[in-house]
Amino acid sequence: EIVLTQSPGTLSLSPGERxxxxxxxxxxxxxxxxxxxxxxxxQAPRLLIYGASSRATGIPDRFSGSGSGTDFTLTISRLEPExxxxxxxxxxxxxxxxxxxxxxxxxx
Amino acid sequence: QVQLVQSGAEVKKPGSSxxxxxxxxxxxxxxxxxxxxxxxxxxxxxxxxxxxxxFGTANYAQKFQGRVTITADExxxxxxxxxxxxxxxxxxxxxCARGDAPIAVAGTEYFxxxxxxxxxxxxx
Numbered sequence: 748e749i750v751l752t753q754s755p756g757t758l759s760l761s762p763g764e765r766x767x768x769x770x771x772x773x774x775x776x777x778x779x780x781x782x783x784x785x786x787x788x789x790q791a792p793r794l795l796i797y798g799a800s801s802r803a804t805g806i807p808d809r810f811s812g813s814g815s816g817t818d819f820t821l822t823i824s825r826l827e828p829e830x831x832x833x834x835x836x837x838x839x840x841x842x843x844x845x846x847x848x849x850x851x852x853x854x855x
Numbered sequence: 856q857v858q859l860v861q862s863g864a865e866v867k868k869p870g871s872s873x874x875x876x877x878x879x880x881x882x883x884x885x886x887x888x889x890x891x892x893x894x895x896x897x898x899x900x901x902x903x904x905x906x907x908x909x910f911g912t913a914n915y916a917q918k919f920q921g922r923v924t925i926t927a928d929e930x931x932x933x934x935x936x937x938x939x940x941x942x943x944x945x946x947x948x949x950x951c952a953r954g955d956a957p958i959a960v961a962g963t964e965y966f967x968x969x970x971x972x973x974x975x976x977x978x979x
Contacts, residue, residue, distance in 0.1 A: 782965035791950055791969035835900055843916045844962045846900040
C-alpha cells in the first residue's frame with residue numbers, strides 16, 4: 748500500500764500568514780488522486796481538495812492544492828482564525844486508500 | 856443533500872464484538888460505496904474497509920481482515936460495520952464515509968460525506 752508522509756507535524760503561524768503543507772507518497776499516486784481534509788476537534792473531517800487541485804463545494808479560494816506523482820502541497824494563502832485545525836492528505840488512486848499522519852496548524 | 860447518521864456510543868469488554876450502523880438519506884444508496892474510517896484518540900485516520908451495496912461484496916484493509924465485517928441493507932439504506940475480538944487498541948471513533956460518484960472498488964474514492972462518528976470504548 749502507498750504510505751503518505753506529511754510534513755511538518757506542526758505548523759505555528761499567525762492569522763493572515765501563508766501556510767504550506769506537504770504530503771509525500773512512497774510511490775506515484777495514480778492520476779493525481781490525492782485529497783486534502785480539514786478536521787477540527789470533535790468533528791468529522793471535511794473535504795477541501797480532491798484530484799490534487801480541485802476545490803470541493805463551498806471551500807474558500809484561499810485553499811489551493813498542487814502537485815503530482817509523489818509530491819503534493821496544500822496552501823492556505825492567508826490564514827483565517829477558523830483555519831487552525833489538523834489537515835490530512837489521502838490517496839485514493841490505488842486500493843487501499845491511505846491517509847497521511849496529519850499536520851496540525853496552530854496559532855503562534 | 857446526502858446525510859449519514861450513525862448509531863450511538865458503545866462500551867465493550869475485551870474479546871467481545873461491536874456493530875455500528877450508518878443510515879444514509881438524501882440520495883441513491885445502492886450505487887455508492889460506503890467506507891469505514893477509524894480514528895484512535897489523538898491519532899490519524901485509518902481506512903478499514905468498504906462496501907458497494909449494489910454489488911454486496913466488501914473489501915477490507917489487510918490489517919482488519921478476519922476481524923471486520925461490513926454489510927449493507929438496501930431496503931433500509933443502512934450500512935453496518937462489525938468488529939470482533941475487541942482489544943483496548945480498538946478504542947476509537949468510527950466514521951462511515953461516502954464519495955460523490957459511483958466507483959468500482961470501495962476505498963478508491965475521496966469522501967465528500969461523513970457520518971458524525973461513533974465512539975467505541977473497549978475496557979474491562
